[in-house]
Amino acid sequence: MKATENDFGFMEQEAVIEIPFFQRAYVWEEEQWEQLFEDLKESFKNKKEHFLGSIVLKQLQTNIGEGTKRSLIDGQQRLSTFSILVKSLYDKLDDNYKPDYTKYLFKKPTMDKIPKIQHSKIDRASFEKILKAKNSEELSDSNKDDKLIECYQYFSKKIEQCEELKDFKSFLDFILCIKLWVTINLESTEDEQKIFDSINTTGLKLNATDIIKNALFAKAIALKTDYEELYKKYWEEIFESSKENKNFWEEELNTGRLKRTQSEIFLHAFAIIRGFFKPEDSLENLSKIYKEEIENYDVKKLESFLKQIKEYAIIYRNFPQIKHDTCLSFKNDEERLFHILKITDTNTIMPLILKLKYSFKDDTLKSCFFLLERFVLLCWLCRKGTKDYNILFAKTIKCIAENKDNPVELLKEQLSERIPKDEDIKECLVSLKDNSANYRAKLILFWIELYKRSQNKGQDIIELSYQYTLEHIMPRSWEGSWKNIAKDTEHAECLIYQIGNMTLLKGSLNSTIKNAPWKTKLNGDGSRKNSIKTCADLLITKEILDKKKWDEESIKERTKRLIKDIFEIWGEKI
Template identity: 30%
Template structure:
């Protein structure tokens, strides 16, 4: 890595090309940036003193011996593009286009040095290959290249700036902070450097640049653009962020992680155990792809074809917004979506995607998904650890090609690893009686039961999405002043424990006012004055409504409701 001051001539060395990579999106500068840039250029011309125009990061590409050197523009696209457009306009207005050619075009063939990617290449080349001033009409609102040309041309003319702008004064005094990266340098270090400068490169952007060359537009359109960048809705889907553990990750990153976990289990590749461990880490996903493809001799085009197939399955089946929508009661991919995105089980994604790809029979898929729900929800209620799920769903289920309910049941039953046990009814009963679960998970358990037992024909409002409900403690944590007293410390401790269990928790359509939340049972049910209570916000919720007729809510009633929830759960999540 070499860093230091760079002049325009040093950046635009006429014996090489600067290439905007695939991962860079369109040129996006607009009038506020152009106005500031033009003011700065006037100042540089008038003062004739050095002016820093920001940083430029260039990385050496591998090229054949008979081809000129090519450097990738990692950071600086907006500034370098603007400089080309502005100075092109200035040279044409001065009648000295040769000045532009001798600076921004290669010496040997007089072709432009800065090579734009598919987003802007047509408009950029229209500008830089002009031989005289032109007016562009019918410019798209998204075409900032041609808009910039029109802006500089119009502004210089209307503000009579031509006499104040001197091409060589600008050329001699503009400086950059240049960082040059060699071909063999560690990629991760490079991208860490970029991120520290405020440039965010996602795994998808890096993979796009890795898979496609500049002239492979047809391949790019078929295997990438039509899948990941087709329109605004497609962008929105893939760029949406999902919480996984304590980390927010984009849906597209979750997809690329899932595909890799499936691929490394493929028969015949014989991926080493240590490599599987390395490739299963969410960090450095781009590096994992590069090393996996290189070390195991995989064909990039074949990988792209598979990625396209899996991505279509993914976008047609996985929806993180399911938590805002009514959930059907029938087993299927919708309920699995709710478990993945509502209960933070993203480790399921590779296996579920694998099932979608390899099980054509919908009934067989749904039966397996129903069992998967039973397995995961039972384990959640009994507080079984999810730490081994990655190993289970990728290494064991995908690796052993488990594609049916019966095969799943068998592999769990044969497991000598008790961490992956399927909780029986007795364990489930203890869970409903005694487990203290994180609020979001407790709400999810209640919602999954509600979505199975609710009869919408009896209610004027339908079931909402999982995240559209609030969790309420029927007996509040602050019960001491307004609820019946207890005599001993043991009774107090027992009450404080039981009010945290599932029997005392309910989902309602809106959080109660704080004064109602901590009131006595009668007020909490019916509200007071303009402040509504549980009856108003229960919305016909089957897991709560029957209990609002109870005169007094106490530890005994909490246990009765736990028994009720358990009886529903046993029927919904059947024992293995």
């Protein structure tokens, strides 16, 4: 390995710089473009050096007369962005000056305008369009989501608008001649993966998926397989086949303290299912654990591994994507489970769900999903912590893998000790008072409503979105208008925080109505738009509209009915 401080002149010496076909797509955005531009402009103004980072290149074998050819191991985001800035400035030059700068951008013969940087498959066409275009206006009709072309248009516009860079030729000469880079050149025998992982600390850091992908296909290359075919069949087809697919796998989700992409969540789940990611392992080491797993794979084992990644990824990709406006029906078991998982923020269960979906179908799968739904919902309702869920679910996956004959009974056995007792459930439902009580009551009431709709043959609307407001019928500010119902604060709270005193409305009540006596709260006072009656489009709310009074007896009676509904839905049926 040889490291050298360099200006962009190092590009003159290279015949071709090839970005490996399996590297991630270009991902920089305006925040990074602006920072680069402003930093370089400031350096030009003050005639000071500026360090952009490292570029790692690995020597590739070439035929005699072809010149040097290197693989770009790290730094493609920086190098691509800087090259586009150079091209944007090159466009502004008089034709007489352009030949002096072609050597930085194009292969010989430069008149063919073949880019010296051969981009990865994902971005190659866009990068070639940029280098062959006379100016950014030529590409104004291109895909608006193409980040490389967007970068080109950004820099072209910036150069036009920047008063300080009217002498853009001097600016171009400056950024080409100052020592911006440390280039690290590896011999063909050196292990680029070690370098690749350790120095990736600037720009938009690679996520675990990027590093795992690089490791998988670096292994395929080392095994002298038809790696491009493997890549196309088992990776590109699933993760990169369309913009929609790429957006899905790159979507970031909040998982506890961290944000992780869908692809990272999936690859973590897959590693748990395969058994090489242990409960005690750290997520920060996910890519390292994958590398250790495949280190001694032969060709057959690697292809089998990739094939199974694809099979599980297809299942994961087709799981319900629950949004705030998703219409839900009680009859859709899978959507119901995934909605409950989303609201309860239960992420560690995903590997088990994937394993069950991969291994079983029809009534067996439906029964397994119901057991998981019941377990998650009732534990969350009774505030039983999620501690050691990862251990529990990993153990369950292993048991199912070893004994597929009766997964339903096996699942019941694994979960039974953690399921709350009936008495505990009832106790929770008459004392929904803590900080998360409203969330728990809302979820329970919403699914009771959908259950009732599914059972009511005369009900046309059986799908609803989760966009309702929880209302305490006897208000939490009870002292003003509800003193005749409660003896004291303790008695009042005993009534207010029962599930029977809560309902869902399609809109929020004004504070003057919210705390008003029952008849006013129910019917309104004539001056306010919202009342319980005007906001009642759910069965669980309509059933209280004929109540002439709302008192202790009404609350307790409704609590009993709702508890009965809960046990009818989530009782031990299987």
